[in-house]
Each structure stands twice: as C-alpha cells, then as structure tokens.
Amino acid sequence: MAIDQVHDLQQVYRKILHSMSRPGTISSLSEVAEHIDFNLTCNDATFLSAMTFLDAEVTFHILSKDKQNLIEKISEYTSARYAPISEADFVIILREDTDAAIQNALEQCKNGNLIDPQQSSTWIIESTLLSNTGELTLTGPGIQHTSQLHTSFSPSMWQVRNERTKEYPLGIDLIFADDAAQIVCIPRTTSVKMMGVS
Amino acid sequence: MKANTHFAFFDEGSKKEIRRAIMKAVAIPGYQVPFASREMPIARGWGTGGLQITLSIIGKNDVLKVIDQGADESVNAVSIKKMVHETTGVELTDRTEEADIIQSRHRIPEVALTKDQIIVLQVPTPEPLRGVEASEYVTKRMHSEDDYSGVWLMLFEQIMKYGKTATTADHPVYVNHRYVMAPSPIPRFDNSKMHQSDALILLGAGREKKIYAVPPYTDVKSLAFEDYPFTVEAFEDKQCHLCGSADVFLDELIDHHTGETIHQCNDTSYCMEQLNKVEKAEVESSYA
Structure with missing residues (x-):
C-alpha cells in the first residue's frame, strides 16, 4: 500500500508539529512508515518529513555527492527544486555524510536575517537511534523544565549549531529522523548543553 | 451543482505552505510569519486566518470545538464549525476537555487546556505596533531592532489620559523575552493563560496574511510599568x-x-x- 498524500502526511505533520513545539519530545511515525512501498536510499522518517514539507515553492539540498538518484526521486515526487547549500530551504543530511561535510554545511546554510528570520533553512537529519537518555540537556520554549536527548550529532557539530543560532531570532531548525521511524526536533530557540564531554 | 470538495477544503499545496509557515512560527515564538492567505468562503476579517490554520492541521480523527467570544453557538462559530465538518467529517464538540483542536475568536476557555490540545486564535490585527506606525516596511524593521518604544508610549499615553492602561482587549505581551506580540483581542483576563501554557497556541490573521505562535511552556509577559502594574478585569x-x-x-x-x-x-x-x-x-x- 502506498502512502496517502492527504491523510498520512497530515498525521506526519502533526507529529512533527508536536515535536517542534516540544523540543526533545520523540514522536513515532511508524504507523505511516508501514505504508511506504518505495525502495529509497534514505530512512522512512527522513523521506516522510521531506514529503510533508517539500513542494514546488521550496528548494532542498542533499549533502552527499553520490545521491543523484535520491535527488531525482525527491524532485519527482514533490516538484521541489535542488539548490546549493547557501540557498536551500531544506537541507537533508544522510547517515553517510561526514562530520566535516556537515559542519561545513552548517556554516554555509541560510539562517535568516533580522527582518525576515523565517528565511532560514530547516534541516532533516538521518540519525542513529534517538533516545531521551543522552548527553544533551535541552532548555527553552516548549520545555517545561529540562529535557535529555541523544542524537547522532557530535559535540563539535552542536558547537557549530549553537554558533549559528547565537544571534536569535536568526537560526536553523533541526528535525532528526532515525531508522525506527522516530523524529525529534530542535528549533533555534532551544539551548543545547553537552554534558560529560571528556 | 454542488462541488465535491477536497478533504479539509484546501488543495495539498496550500496546506503545505501554511504548514511550513506554522513550523517557522513555532520556532520563532511571537514573530509574525508572512503567508499566502487564501481566498476563503467566508469574508476576510471573520476568522479566515484561524480557519486556514485549522484546515491545514486537522485530521480525520480530530475532535473540533469552535467558539466565538466564549460562545459555542454564535453565528461565526457555527458557520466555521459547519464548514470544517462538511469538508472533513470530523467530530464536533462543545466540551473543552474533549477537543483536540479549539478554534477561538477572542477568548481562551476557562477550563485549563492540556498538552494534547492546540488552540487556534483568530486575529484581526496581528501587528502590535500598527497603532503607532502605519507602514509594514517600518514595523518589520522595528521588530528586527527590538524597538518597542512606540508600544510603550501608547501605554504611557493611556496612563496620562485615563490614569491607567486602557487596553480593553489585545493587551500587548512580550513572548520569550524578545518579540512584542498582539495576543489577539482576548480580554486581559486571559493573557496569563498564555504564559507557560500546556497547549500549543497558534494565531492566524487572514486579512493581514500572518501566522504566529506561542509554543507551550513559553514565557509570555504582559507589558506594564513598575508603578502601573498589569491588572486584569x-x-x-x-x-x-x-x-x-x-x-x-x-x-x-x-x-x-x-x-x-x-x-x-x-x-x-x-x-x-x-x-x-x-x-x-x-x-x-x-x-x-
């Protein structure tokens, strides 16, 4: 059974909205992910997030050099255009991307301007298993006290991310998507602190 | 002839555009995100902003409540409810506790909202600085420069004239210590319900083409002077x-x-x- 562009993507959107308004809250897309019958070179949650947000009005960038096939597929399914990292509205990071390449992309991507802070990039990041027992402590809007999180981002990447969101309201918003079809969001307002960095 | 409308009235492209605007609004609390407000079957100024948000987020299994000035049965609430129901088939309710999405004009319900609910507020004038500056070009710059002297002056003038801040509704608030936001024309009595709310608050202005939001557990502070503290009705x-x-x-x-x-x-x-x-x-x- 194929995914339902109307109802499945609405469900995915609500899960992402729930997670975006409550940073650190992990939501599961597994019910919808079962409907996916494509054979894609990215995980289900990444694909569903892209399908939910992309259309002909926005652009996307895929970091990995040898993913021409995936770029074509996403363009065909959504009509979104591929753009260089400095212009892309959505940046899709796959598991094979190296720390150095991601850091470089973090530095180059759009983070808005003071008059139009919404003209920033949203990141969809393929991650290892997400969990709420982790090295990150989150605080900020949407979090009642604090929240713990583990993602595939290394401490040095969080440092670059923190640097790019320092001049609030400028910043980037991140959606992490793991292989178990779970997602978690870190908008620009979230303060991310690393613990036990040895 | 009766047209067979798509689920939730909108085409999927419109929903996507509005959904993206809502995401940005949540990520930048209190900031008015511009969006391509659609022509709706109700007149602009009658809740089209709220309606567009509701239609973009609603799903088959949601339960909807619509209120107008606190009432479930006034004309505006009933026509919006009917329209959403006819195009989605969702269940409607009057009970605040049962609703997943509550679209409201000018009130936040008395029953405390929960973390699984979303309240959508209809906004006629989203720009708190509009009273002091007519140009959108200029007000956007004022927001970017954190320049809210105009709105403070407005409150100061009210104190000079009337001996107190005379905002009857829509008393401006600071959201997340950064943006000054019009909380929509809710009475001052409801302003405190936005502070550290359990529910997500989405605000839509159809005529002015703006969407903004207050995520849960976000600081919302009503503007007031030390010697003239904020008071409610x-x-x-x-x-x-x-x-x-x-x-x-x-x-x-x-x-x-x-x-x-x-x-x-x-x-x-x-x-x-x-x-x-x-x-x-x-x-x-x-x-x-």
Whole structure:
C-alpha cells in the first residue's frame, strides 16, 4: 500500500508539529512508515518529513555527492527544486555524510536575517537511534523544565549549531529522523548543553 | 451543482505552505510569519486566518470545538464549525476537555487546556505596533531592532489620559523575552493563560496574511510599568446569575424585565457544565 498524500502526511505533520513545539519530545511515525512501498536510499522518517514539507515553492539540498538518484526521486515526487547549500530551504543530511561535510554545511546554510528570520533553512537529519537518555540537556520554549536527548550529532557539530543560532531570532531548525521511524526536533530557540564531554 | 470538495477544503499545496509557515512560527515564538492567505468562503476579517490554520492541521480523527467570544453557538462559530465538518467529517464538540483542536475568536476557555490540545486564535490585527506606525516596511524593521518604544508610549499615553492602561482587549505581551506580540483581542483576563501554557497556541490573521505562535511552556509577559502594574478585569463580589461561578470572565448584561445589571459566564460551555453538575447532584440527592 502506498502512502496517502492527504491523510498520512497530515498525521506526519502533526507529529512533527508536536515535536517542534516540544523540543526533545520523540514522536513515532511508524504507523505511516508501514505504508511506504518505495525502495529509497534514505530512512522512512527522513523521506516522510521531506514529503510533508517539500513542494514546488521550496528548494532542498542533499549533502552527499553520490545521491543523484535520491535527488531525482525527491524532485519527482514533490516538484521541489535542488539548490546549493547557501540557498536551500531544506537541507537533508544522510547517515553517510561526514562530520566535516556537515559542519561545513552548517556554516554555509541560510539562517535568516533580522527582518525576515523565517528565511532560514530547516534541516532533516538521518540519525542513529534517538533516545531521551543522552548527553544533551535541552532548555527553552516548549520545555517545561529540562529535557535529555541523544542524537547522532557530535559535540563539535552542536558547537557549530549553537554558533549559528547565537544571534536569535536568526537560526536553523533541526528535525532528526532515525531508522525506527522516530523524529525529534530542535528549533533555534532551544539551548543545547553537552554534558560529560571528556 | 454542488462541488465535491477536497478533504479539509484546501488543495495539498496550500496546506503545505501554511504548514511550513506554522513550523517557522513555532520556532520563532511571537514573530509574525508572512503567508499566502487564501481566498476563503467566508469574508476576510471573520476568522479566515484561524480557519486556514485549522484546515491545514486537522485530521480525520480530530475532535473540533469552535467558539466565538466564549460562545459555542454564535453565528461565526457555527458557520466555521459547519464548514470544517462538511469538508472533513470530523467530530464536533462543545466540551473543552474533549477537543483536540479549539478554534477561538477572542477568548481562551476557562477550563485549563492540556498538552494534547492546540488552540487556534483568530486575529484581526496581528501587528502590535500598527497603532503607532502605519507602514509594514517600518514595523518589520522595528521588530528586527527590538524597538518597542512606540508600544510603550501608547501605554504611557493611556496612563496620562485615563490614569491607567486602557487596553480593553489585545493587551500587548512580550513572548520569550524578545518579540512584542498582539495576543489577539482576548480580554486581559486571559493573557496569563498564555504564559507557560500546556497547549500549543497558534494565531492566524487572514486579512493581514500572518501566522504566529506561542509554543507551550513559553514565557509570555504582559507589558506594564513598575508603578502601573498589569491588572486584569475585576469582577469582585460578582458571580454568574445562572451557575454562580465567580472566578471566571463575566459578561455584564441588563435584565430586560427588572432593568437590573446582571452578570453571566462568557464561556457558555463552562457555564452549562457547572449547571449540569448542580442538576446531577440534585438528581442524585433526590434518589437518596
């Protein structure tokens, strides 16, 4: 059974909205992910997030050099255009991307301007298993006290991310998507602190 | 001929655009995100902003409540409810606790909202600086420069003229210590419900083409001076003439028969629930 562009993507959107308004809250897309019958070179949650947000009005960038096939597929399914990292509205990071390449992309991507802070990039990041027992402590809007999180981002990447969101309201918003079809969001307002960095 | 409308009225492209705007709004609390407001089957200024948000987020299994100035059965609320129901088939409710999405004009319900609910507020004038600056080009720059002297001056002038801040509704608030936001024309009584709310608050202005949001657990502070602290509408010694509730927002009415001033709950479903509780207690006690 194929995914339902109307109802499945609405469900995915609500899960992402729930997670975006409550940073650190992990939501599961597994019910919808079962409907996916494509054979894609990215995980289900990444694909569903892209399908939910992309259309002909926005652009996307895929970091990995040898993913021409995936770029074509996403363009065909959504009509979104591929753009260089400095212009892309959505940046899709796959598991094979190296720390150095991601850091470089973090530095180059759009983070808005003071008059139009919404003209920033949203990141969809393929991650290892997400969990709420982790090295990150989150605080900020949407979090009642604090929240713990583990993602595939290394401490040095969080440092670059923190640097790019320092001049609030400028910043980037991140959606992490793991292989178990779970997602978690870190908008620009979230303060991310690393613990036990040895 | 009756057109067979798509689920939730909108085409999927429109929903995507509005959904993206909502995401940005959540990520930048209190900032007005521009969006391509659609032509709706109701007139602009009658809740098209709220309606567009509701239609973009609603799913088959959601339960919807729509209120207009606290009432579930006023014309605006009923027509919006009918439209959403006819195009989605979602279940409708009057009870605040049962709703997943609550679209509201000018009130936040008396019953505390939960973390699984989303409240969508209809906004006529999203720009708190509009009263002091007519140009959108300039107000956007004022927001970017954190320049809110105009809105403080507006409150100061009210104190000079009337001896107090005279905002009847839509009293401006600071969101997440950064953006000054128009909370939509809710009474000052409701401003505190936005502070550290459990529910997500989305605000939509259709005519002005803006969407903004207050995520849960976000600081929302009503603008006030040290020597003129923020005050809410006071209903001391007053209670609802129907259900007897005291700590709620009351409407002041005139009893047509006696000519007396009476007070009544503004939130009709809350009032009804209080009355039903009394009724139930009476029935139970009469059985005993």
